[in-house]
């Protein structure tokens with residue numbers, strides 16, 4: 001008995017059982033049978049053909065008009081067969097694309113994301129989660145003696161093009177080591193690179209800062225990037241960390257303003273991307289206030305746990321569908 | 336009358352017409368109807384339900400067992416409805432991914448591919464076609480006075496990861512301008528970069544050469560790259576252009592051997608990627624001999640037309656499904 | 671309005687009881703043939719998930735009436751291992767059902783409202799509502 | 804073995820004639836009900852392409868017997884504008900048929916052998932064969 005005959009017999013059995021008892025069990029078996037047919041890549045028009053064969057078997061005296069109407073149904077289903085086979089081909093293609101993107105994302109992860117350094121007196125927490133597989137946010141730490149350089153960037157745009165663009169930023173930053181000590185000059189130089197090398201409709205926002213762990217100062221500059229926060233332990237207050245400056249890649253002659261803050265014990269420097277503050281829930285966009293309360297809620301945890309808790313709460317608020325890449329960095333001065 | 340009622344009426348009309356005349360025209364209309372249903376995103380189980388309703392209308396005395404058997408068919412089709420809706424969702428996702436990849440590919444095209452320079456006495460032809468949207472082959476021309484530096488590279492692997500990797504090679508080469516004059520030293524330096532920065536299972540083959548348009552010499556070095564050809568007009572012969580050397584990224588201490596050839600009037604330097612020589616047809620892989628005959632067939636054309644004709648013939652031999660990225664460069668000394 | 675009927679899911683036969691419960695309620699509420707069958711299949715999928723991954727749990731079916739808007743709500747509850755990565759489970763093609771297009775994303779696409787909460791080592795609750803049109 | 808029947812395609816009614824020709828031949832050769840309908844739909848797609856994009860051309864249907872292996876071959880010929888980018892036309896979702904899954908890739912998937920030749924401003928020839936199993 002061939003596989004095809006076995007399927008016909010099985011279908012005939014199932015349909016007879018259903019006709020006899022009309023039980024839910026028979027329908028459940030019908031559903032399982034359907035699952036098996038799909039697993040065997042049997043097209044919907046084949047199912048109709050199967051049904052027709054079994055009908056002829058069970059109702060040999062079926063009137064001719066009825067037979068003809070089945071043939072017509074078969075004809076209509078052929079179009080669904082085309083769609084069904086396209087589905088299989090798309091699934092294969094999709095799986096291949098996804099596995100490609102997964103490889104690229106892991107390359108991105110290992111090559112472009114920097115490790116979190118150990119710095120005396122600082123507790124550092126970092127989380128960066130892409131909305132899709134590839135991350136269009138970028139962060140970078142470089143430790144040089146008692147100085148920690150930290151960058152957060154956001155490529156306008158998501159997915160694969162943003163990832164390509166981000167790899168450029170990484171190589172550009174690597175080739176500007178001396179400027180790491182001066183955030184506003186680093187941005188000025190990067191602006192040149194972006195302006196010359198990047199697609200005209202790709203822009204990058206960035207905040208670059210330098211934490212001096214001797215003097216406990218944080219000097220920084222920003223290029224159109226979402227403002228971070230500074231938490232002042234003495235006042236138990238979160239201040240916006242404003243840094244004026246134009247987005248990278250727009251104007252050839254842009255310059256950036258240097259800022260500096262003194263960081264006391266218990267203070268925190270909080271850097272983020274707009275994926276944190278512009279997270280959209282079913283009730284609309286979240287306010288910066290709400291982010292502050294979330295941070296406050298978890299701020300007694302170690303910095304790494306803190307950023308993870310904030311992310312998990314925001315992830316849930318968004319029903320597990322991130323609309324933008326999410327990056328949150330906390331530098332907490334502990335001693 | 337609602338849209339649903341209109342559909343029922345139309346289906347009833349069509350089926351009655353078919354039952355009456357059993358004409359091919361009626362079946363053709365059935366196919367068009369099916370196309371319209373699919374355009375309106377009507378699920379296959381809805382089609383069955385539609386058929387059932389019309390059957391009840393046309394055959395009011397249908398025996399009960401027959402009615403029940405229709406209900407069972409409907410149950411089986413529900414699974415196909417799930418698959419059908421997944422298809423729609425996959426199509427949307429696929430379209431979004433494709434448009435992302437298209438943006439990335441055009442970035443790649445404008446940023447990474449260099450223009451073909453004008454060089455006295457040389458006729459230059461270049462074609463580089465990705466197997467998919469993103470190119471994992473790379474070529475680069477840099478003209479410096481009377482010297483033309485030319486590179487062809489192939490990232491082992493295709494698609495998005497290869498494209499990410501390729502953008503790294505581009506920025507690495509840009510930061511090594513002085514080595515452009517010495518192919519074997521350039522490869523040595525690039526090997527360091529790749530070894531340190533690239534995913535351990537990503538490798539790159541490259542041929543780098545320097546054409547001196549005063550002395551008419553071509554000096555070159557290779558890193559595991561598919562050998563090109565030199566055409567010797569005096570002998571009307573194609574010689575393999577062997578360049579020994581290990582693939583980039585494998586060994587930290589790799590060094591590369593310098594080669595040099597004198598190029599006479601009418602001679603050609605032909606550089607390529609293995610996508611040209613390893614093109615697979617229904618009759619198996621193509622031989623290097625066959626590539627040579629194809630080049631010979633078109634070699635009296637201007638260099639750019641020549642590479643395009645060779646590509647079109649090979650594309651057709653492969654039934655328009657490239658299995659690897661394809662890059663072919665011809666430098667023809669004309670005076 | 672808050673009459674809720676539940677079926678414990680411990681073995682495969684309980685899947686059939688959950689289906690029967692859902693189909694009856696869907697019919698009573700006035701859902702058409704096709705929607706009855708679809709809702710039943712969705713319940714079947716959720717019950718099967720409980721049976722396969724959590725061992726046991728329950729399926730509750732509840733008629734809904736919100737300011738005259740009527741519908742049917744399915745609640746699937748278990749105290750199983752929980753879902754580690756919900757974003758991943760909600761992706762198409764994650765389940766190994768060989769192109770079935772069902773699984774949780776299939777259920778979500780079918781229903782009008784869908785929510786999921788899961789805690790590792792505690793359990794999972796899925797709510798799904800279909801409105802009567 | 805080389806009896807070939809052709810239908811000129813100039814208007815929509817010719818599509819029906821091409822279908823009829825194909826269905827008759829498929830039936831004669833012993834293809835089952837479903838395959839008859841599928842082959843007819845493939846012919847319909849090819850004829851429709853000629854009608855829509857080339858204005859006119861022809862569809863030829865030919866029984867094949869290669870060392871006892873029997874089949875049916877469809878040849879679609881036109882002197883239309885030709886296809887500029889064949890790789891693109893053979894991609895899924897290129898046609899604007901709104902998710903139909905037909906178009907040339909759909910025809911290719913359905914048939915066992917498929918080849919296409921096209922020259923811009925000269926025309927297009929498509930060959931597609933289905934073997935009898």
Ligand SMILES: [Mn+2]
Pocket residue numbers: 136137154155156157158162325
């Ligand atoms: Mn972004």
Ligand SMILES: [Mn+2]
Pocket residue numbers: 154273274275324325
């Ligand atoms: Mn963003």
Ligand SMILES: [Mn+2]
Pocket residue numbers: 471472489490491492493497660
């Ligand atoms: Mn490659």
Ligand SMILES: [Mn+2]
Pocket residue numbers: 489608609610659660
């Ligand atoms: Mn290759």
